[in-house]
Amino acid sequence: METKNMMIVGVGGQGTLLASKLLGRLLLGKGFDVKVSEVHGMSQRGGSVVTYVRWGEQVRSPIIDKGQADVILSFELLEAARYTEYLKPGGKIITNTQQVNPMPVITGAAVYPEGLAEKMRAAGVDLDAVDALSLAQEAGSSKAVNIVLLGRLSKWFDFTEAEWQQAIEQSVPPKFLELNRRAFALGREA
């Protein structure tokens, strides 16, 4: 099979790394060659962060280049727009509709663009926009945004519900398991 490419993008501190590790483990369990790669030196400092997950018979490069991504999972709307050029023509973007102002917007040096979701659709992106922050709060914590988005993403993969549940169990502390199960279900059903 051709190598599949997925990018996970967001703002440092949003929990993108957990999502990529969980996916990497699931894909490895299916017998794929998998490469997961990220640069997280600045990830806790609110900068733009990106993780690459690639799988197939034999994966070569650890990174995904422009025009290669089959799917982009974005934790923030502006970041979805930023990495759109990495999407393959016809590719899918699943994004949180949450907006986090970057510092140049906060200081007034730049403007947060309006109507990004519509503009992405107009550019031909198969866009799935979901208010993951509200769903995470409904599940019990705004910190569960990453698991809500994984739930949403889960419809794109053909893993079983049980496989996802097992991967979540292996990735989150037991005391937050119920919360994360709720978050996953809300994302999957939304």
Next chain:
Amino acid sequence: MEAAFGASLAGRRSFCGMKHVGLNVAADPLFTIAYTGVNGGMIVGVADDAGMHSSQNEQDSRHYARAAKLPMLEPADSGEALEFTKLAYELSEGFDTPVIIKMCTRVSHSQSVVEPGERTEPPRRPYEKDGSKYIMMPGNAKRRHPVVEERLERIAAWAETAPINRVEPGRDHKMGIITSSTSYQYVKEACGDTYPVLKLGMVWPLPEKKITEFAKSVGLLVVVEELDSFIESFCRSLGLACTGKSSFPCVGELSQNAIAEQLTHEKRDGVKLDEDIPPRPPVMCAGCPHRGLFYTLKQNKLTVLGDIGCYTLGAVAPLGAMDSTICMGASISGLHGFNKAGGGESEGKTVAVIGDSTFMHSGVTGLINTAYNESSSTVIILDNSITGMTGHQQNPTTGFNLKGDPCAKIDLESLCRAVGIRRVRVVDPYDLAACDAAVKEELAAEEPSVIISRRPCALLKYVRHPGPISADPDKCVGCKSCMRIGCPAISVAEGRAVIDSTLCTGCGVCAQLCKFDALSGKKEA
């Protein structure tokens, strides 16, 4: 590096790891350990950062292997990193040499499939006193240098037949590619099995015969390597016609698309979005203890010689309170030089800022220099009780070792006094008035001084925050005074300040700037 050498001398296999700029610091012992050789196997791991994802330069560490006359292996993924490490210990002990394993960002920061093998524990080799090998004073070193040269020739001969330098066949011999590391992965992704590839697992010493034979078997010889012309220059020194840096720049990272564009003339375009996307640079976190201190430096219009750590972010707008960043320790030594050159005028309006961890790494030597050579310099140690930027590692001031176990704790105040600084004081960076007073008084003093700005990193799990404050839209007049500290939790909507309660920790620094009492919440007891 010296500790790893000591362990090797004692007969154990040892490893020390660092990034490219760390090898600059460790270069001194490296060049001489190259002469002594090893007892137990010794590996030096170094990771380059092409593209400077998190570094102050993008130097190419392969030059160190050539300059120090040491073998260097370069794995292309996690699996090879494991395989090459085992091999490196065998080479180290077999050829009596330290071996460098050269990583890069894309190998170090990626995870790929690894086949774990059986763990072997080689017995400790006996240590035998041998001054002629291990005491590098001139008489001995003169006899060791020819040994190093002869050793390098033997390793080069080994490299000619080593399986880690392999030719992968291709269908089309009009072009052949020499490559290594992730560049190899990019080449295979871009070209598949079209062209023959000489994949080098050892990048120094290079196999002359193997390269020459490969060059003869193909039409155009192309060298694909990140950063400098290293393999390409070697090929040219052999008289081989080749291309490389004319197609693949010595600046920044390579990628599969960059290689496809040059070698197969295939341009991959992604989905175009015609939109101006504002950048999202990293920022100091909400509640970061460095913020209040940098605000004070900005308000006092000081020249700030900076250092390496999270606080380098004090350089970005709106704080913009930094004038230079070079390497670990450069703030304090640089301040001394700056003040010696600038005299009293400079001493009253220039400071150095350095984190607790960086101070322990290489700041204290600069402080000794300041005290000994007497400049009235004011050094600010930003003590957030952890090594923040790299992910919360412990350091000698925290009282815990790298494993997290309790250990001896260095007292910064005592250390500064011990090196000869009489004016040492501690301030809370959340208290802007106290910061301002401390900075003004110490700059006015006509002797060296140290201000320790002390408060733990806001992201540490044990730190309890008072909880988010809120902005009162009735009291806020929209003056934007609170925006001057560059806190990501504060924004302005419809002319009024808004606090993001998911980010705000309640540090209260912004509230101290508000003349209208519009920012309030639970204040810390």
